[in-house]
Amino acid sequence: MNTHSVSAHDETWLLLPWLANGRLAGPQRAQAEEHVRGCAACAQELLAQRHLCTLLTEPERVTYAPGPSLRKLLERIDGQAPPQARAPMPAPAARRRLAAAWRPPGLAWAATFLLTAALGILTGTAYHWSQPVYATYTTGHAAGAVLHVAFDRSLPFGEVEELLRSVGARVVEGPGTTGIFGIVPAGDTAPRTEGGASPQMRALAARLHGDARVRWIEPLPAAATVEDAQGPSARNH
Amino acid sequence: MAREVELLARVAEGDRRAFEELYNLYHRRMARFLMRLTRRYELAEEIINDTFWVVWRKAGEFRGDSQPSTWILGIAYRKARSAFRSASRQAEQNLTIESEPLTSETPAGDEELRDWLGQALAQLPVEQRLAVELCYELGHSCEEIATIMNCPVNTVKTRLFHARAKLQRLLPQLATPHAAAGAQAREGRAS
Numbered sequence: 001m002n003t004h005s006v007s008a009h010d011e012t013w014l015l016l017p018w019l020a021n022g023r024l025a026g027p028q029r030a031q032a033e034e035h036v037r038g039c040a041a042c043a044q045e046l047l048a049q050r051h052l053c054t055l056l057t058e059p060e061r062v063t064y065a066p067g068p069s070l071r072k073l074l075e076r077i078d079g080q081a082p083p084q085a086r087a088p089m090p091a092p093a094a095r096r097r098l099a100a101a102w103r104p105p106g107l108a109w110a111a112t113f114l115l116t117a118a119l120g121i122l123t124g125t126a127y128h129w130s131q132p133v134y135a136t137y138t139t140g141h142a143a144g145a146v147l148h149v150a151f152d153r154s155l156p157f158g159e160v161e162e163l164l165r166s167v168g169a170r171v172v173e174g175p176g177t178t179g180i181f182g183i184v185p186a187g188d189t190a191p192r193t194e195g196g197a198s199p200q201m202r203a204l205a206a207r208l209h210g211d212a213r214v215r216w217i218e219p220l221p222a223a224a225t226v227e228d229a230q231g232p233s234a235r236n237h
Numbered sequence: 238m239a240r241e242v243e244l245l246a247r248v249a250e251g252d253r254r255a256f257e258e259l260y261n262l263y264h265r266r267m268a269r270f271l272m273r274l275t276r277r278y279e280l281a282e283e284i285i286n287d288t289f290w291v292v293w294r295k296a297g298e299f300r301g302d303s304q305p306s307t308w309i310l311g312i313a314y315r316k317a318r319s320a321f322r323s324a325s326r327q328a329e330q331n332l333t334i335e336s337e338p339l340t341s342e343t344p345a346g347d348e349e350l351r352d353w354l355g356q357a358l359a360q361l362p363v364e365q366r367l368a369v370e371l372c373y374e375l376g377h378s379c380e381e382i383a384t385i386m387n388c389p390v391n392t393v394k395t396r397l398f399h400a401r402a403k404l405q406r407l408l409p410q411l412a413t414p415h416a417a418a419g420a421q422a423r424e425g426r427a428s
Contacts, residue, residue, distance in 0.1 A: 014394040015379075017401070023378040048411055049373075052404075055351050056374040064278065066264035070257060073286045077293055 008035050012042050020049035146172055146182040147201055147208075148218035153179060155213055163214075167207040180216075197221060241305035249297040260289050263306075267313060270370040273355055274317065274363075284320055288313040303384050310375070311385040314367060321363040350410060357407040365400035368393060 012035040018024040019032050036042045147169075151160050164171065164183060173182025185200040197205075197220040208214045241262070247255035264285060271281035291312045299308050358366050364386070371377045371385060383390045404411060 014398055017372045017397050018379055021372055021376045023376060023381075025378075048405075049401075052354075052411060053373045053376075055347060055354055056370070057376075058347065058351070063265065064268040064272070064281075066261050066268075069264065069282045069286060070260050072282075073260070073289055074253075074257075076286070076290065 009039060009042065012036065012039070013045065016042065016046050016049050020046060020053050145197075146184055147197075147205055147220070148173075148180050148182050149208060149214055150178070150180050150216040152213050152215050159213075163211065167204060167211070169204055169208075238304055238306075242301060245292075245296050245299050245305050245308075248293065249299070256289075256293055259292070263289075263309060266375060267310075270374050271313075271317065273358060273374075274321070274366055274370065276355075276359070280320060284313060284316045287316045291316075304381070306375075307377070307381050307384050310371065310377075311387065314371075314385050314387075317367065318363060350408075353408055354404075354411070357404050360407060361400055361403060365396050365403070368396040369400050369404075372397060 008031070012019075012032045015024055015028060015032050019029065019036070024032060036046055151163070155163075160181075164181075165186075168186045169183040170186045171181050172184050175181050183204070185198070185204050187200065202220060205217055205220055208217055241259065244255045244259045244262075248259060267285050267288070268278075268281055271284055272278060275281050275284075288309065292309060299305065303311075358369060361369065368382060368386065371382045372379075377385065379390055379393050382393045386393065
């Protein structure tokens with residue numbers, strides 16, 4: 001076998017699958033067929049390839065009904081948005097008008113203005129977001145509407161409940177990650193949102209001040225009361 | 238082909254009936270070759286539905302540069318490849334071991350040979366398996382397979398070259414197509 005026929009053999013050998021499935025066309029087909037006529041190895045391999053085609057295209061013993069699979073897919077589609085419609089290509093004249101509109105001082109100026117405005121708003125918003133947000137335990141309630149307290153960390157939760165019951169308080173917030181509870185006098189149906197601390201709240205704070213298990217009590221807002229006139233009594237451990 | 242192009246154009250506009258027709262058209266042929274590859278209907282169904290999910294959403298992107306079947310099977314190929322990724326790694330490991338023939342027996346007929354062929358195909362790396370199915374079963378040209386697999390034409394030829402060599406080692410009976418017919422004839426005479 002000379003170099004040319006070796007090369008023709010290798011090339012034909014690679015193309016045999018498509019000679020077998022009938023998809024080899026044009027000069028490639030003619031050359032391959034010519035080579036196969038004179039090459040016993042390729043002729044034998046072509047037979048094997050055709051056999052493979054036959055085996056893989058014979059009717060299946062089992063067929064699969066598409067119905068159930070299609071139903072599943074349609075359910076999936078129904079849960080989603082419709083397909084992206086193909087955008088029609090604009091006509092040449094319309095395209096030219098569209099292009100002209102983008103030249104100054106048309107839409108380009110308007111777009112520039114809108115972009116500048118959007119950039120300004122974005123910068124303002126970003127600056128606002130970059131500022132730290134501070135919140136206190138009284139945020140969301142008027143001062144004095146809820147009394148914030150912290151108990152000794154070793155105190156079991158059951159004992160905290162018992163303590164609160166004994167001083168006539170109920171929990172309306174927390175405890176948060178810092179162990180701070182928001183409480184109100186047990187008689188109050190809802191936390192007050194304005195008007196400062198009620199006498200009941202001040203009495204409750206006073207009762208808690210007397211208990212050694214209470215680690216911290218939030219100072220109540222100043223009010224023209226006798227107690228306040230005597231000075232702040234909040235205990236801060 | 239013109240019908241499929243028309244169906245795809247209607248699917249792009251959200252036509253549900255056209256979509257169902259296209260699905261039914263492809264389900265059978267895709268189920269067949271995917272079943273041979275996966276041997277699990279749930280996985281084959283998942284690949285088909287993932288493919289047609291993309292067809293439903295992206296039909297508007299089909300520009301007619303290739304045949305609809307090439308475009309759809311290209312999507313199916315990518316879906317199948319990711320589904321078989323782990324299986325493919327296993328198959329590539331298998332390739333490093335010298336393969337022994339599956340059986341030395343003569344098949345009683347094409348039915349038996351087809352079963353053995355299924356087992357032999359399962360031992361090929363996924364890229365080679367898909368190339369075999371696209372060529373022999375679905376009858377695609379080398380160029381179409383290259384488009385579907387998004388690779389050069391020479392890569393397709395090389396994949397099939399290796400697949401053929403491995404199949405021949407695993408199943409020498411494939412090289413003697415008349416053996417099965419002979420066995421059937423012998424059975425016929427005996428009965």
